[in-house]
Amino acid sequence: MKYRRLGRTGVRVPVVGVGTWQLGGDWGKDFTQAEADAMLGRAAEIGINLIDTAACYGPDHLSESMIGRFLRGRDRDDWVIASKFGHRPGWQPDELRQTLDDSLRALGTDYIDVWQFHSGSDEQFRTEGMWEELNRQVESGKVRHLGISIGPNTNIYQTSRATEVNASTIQVVYNRLDRGAEEQVLPSCEEQDLGVLARVPLASGLLSGKYGPDAKWPERDVRARRDPGGVRARIEQVLRIRDEEVPEGVQMAPWALAWCLQHPAVTCVIPGCKTVGQVESNASAADLDMVRDDHPQAWPG
Numbered sequence: 001m002k003y004r005r006l007g008r009t010g011v012r013v014p015v016v017g018v019g020t021w022q023l024g025g026d027w028g029k030d031f032t033q034a035e036a037d038a039m040l041g042r043a044a045e046i047g048i049n050l051i052d053t054a055a056c057y058g059p060d061h062l063s064e065s066m067i068g069r070f071l072r073g074r075d076r077d078d079w080v081i082a083s084k085f086g087h088r089p090g091w092q093p094d095e096l097r098q099t100l101d102d103s104l105r106a107l108g109t110d111y112i113d114v115w116q117f118h119s120g121s122d123e124q125f126r127t128e129g130m131w132e133e134l135n136r137q138v139e140s141g142k143v144r145h146l147g148i149s150i151g152p153n154t155n156i157y158q159t160s161r162a163t164e165v166n167a168s169t170i171q172v173v174y175n176r177l178d179r180g181a182e183e184q185v186l187p188s189c190e191e192q193d194l195g196v197l198a199r200v201p202l203a204s205g206l207l208s209g210k211y212g213p214d215a216k217w218p219e220r221d222v223r224a225r226r227d228p229g230g231v232r233a234r235i236e237q238v239l240r241i242r243d244e245e246v247p248e249g250v251q252m253a254p255w256a257l258a259w260c261l262q263h264p265a266v267t268c269v270i271p272g273c274k275t276v277g278q279v280e281s282n283a284s285a286a287d288l289d290m291v292r293d294d295h296p297q298a299w300p301g
Contacts, residue, residue: 001047002286002293004267006080007195009145009168011113013080015261015286015293017050018043018279019199019270023066024058029274036066042276044078046283052171052197052270054084054118055099061106068108076109082169082197083107084118084149091124093133100142114169116147122157131165138166147171149199156184162194169195174266176241176259177203177234186265201260201269202253203234209242209252211235250288257285261292 002015018040023031040051057063064083071079083103089095104110115134117125125148137143147169150158159170170189172181178200189196202208213232238252246255257269271282285291 001283002291004294005195006114006267007168007189008193009114009195011080011145011195013050013195013268014048015268015291016048016257016283017052017080017082017197017268017270018048018282019272020051020053020063020067021057022272022274023053023063024056025062026058031066033066033069037070038276039273039279040067040070042279043283046280048279048283049078050080050082050268050270052082052199054116055103056084056087056118061102064103064106068106072108080113081107081109082114082116082147082171083112084116086118086120086124091120091127091130093129096130096133096137100137104142111142111144113144114147115143115145116149116169116171117158117167119149119151121151122155125158125161135166145169147195147197149197150185152180153178154180154183154185156188159185159188159194162189163192167194169197171197171199171270173200174198174260174263175201175203176207176256177237182263186263190265195267196265198260198266198269201257202271203238203256206231206234206238207241207252207256209238209246211238213239251281251284253281254285254288257282258288258290261285262290 003012004015006013023036051067053063053067055061085096085099134146138146146167148158148162148167149171153173162170172185174181213235242252246252257271260266260269273279273282
């Protein structure tokens with residue numbers, strides 16, 4: 001595994017993390033604790049110690065709870081846990097305090113490394129007293145660092161205000177099909193020395209290269225609710241990229257992750273996974289020559 005500094009947090013993180021929206025059950029599969037343990041355990045074995053989750057991934061903090069059960073008995077300080085707040089129950093200071101306490105309880109920890117504003121609107125971003133309360137939680141030690149997960153991947157309004165509100169990281173949709181962040185968001189992150197977590201780096205699995213134009217997903221899978229015509233056009237674009245850009249002998253999914261990591265602003269990609277094999281495939285992106293290594297020491301260091 002290769003490692004990079006997560007912006008001005010100073011925290012060293014792997015270039016490939018683990019996204020865990022899928023553990024909440026929104027991607028057409030319900031996971032057992034044994035399956036979650038197997039994936040996260042394998043991630044740890046190959047040097048991945050960053051897990052991204054959110055309070056609203058599944059009912060009753062389901063994703064966070066599965067992560068918490070996995071972490072039980074392990075050294076908490078070996079892990080970087082990034083979670084998110086908002087949506088449920090909301091953005092008001094008293095709602096944030098409740099969300100944080102519930103997330104800490106679910107994760108079985110007394111602190112969250114990076115707590116992120118979860119893709120709210122600009123109006124929600126300006127909620128009175130919200131950032132003051134968040135910074136009080138940093139002072140209390142329950143949160144180590146604040147972050148912003150922007151909704152539209154071109155949201156420069158929230159990105160440009162990160163330093164002002166004491167946020168140290170930006171999470172943004174960035175992949176070979178969605179490059180909107182390159183115009184303003186990623187340059188702003190570089191200017192402010194913000195750590196960047198690239199979410200949806202495989203374009204919801206499309207950049208794995210395994211889907212044809214007529215691909216269908218189970219009804220409970222979030223991808224089943226997307227415009228079929230738009231999805232078909234994106235898959236056709238993926239097939240062209242596979243034929244024209246992916247080097248011979250290189251699997252497309254690791255290549256797509258490594259493509260994101262070439263951008264100098266990007267610290268880490270956070271792909272989801274449904275199997276141990278996908279964890280291993282994602283991690284192999286770090287082996288490609290196109291990925292730089294800022295921190296060659298072996299994890300956890």
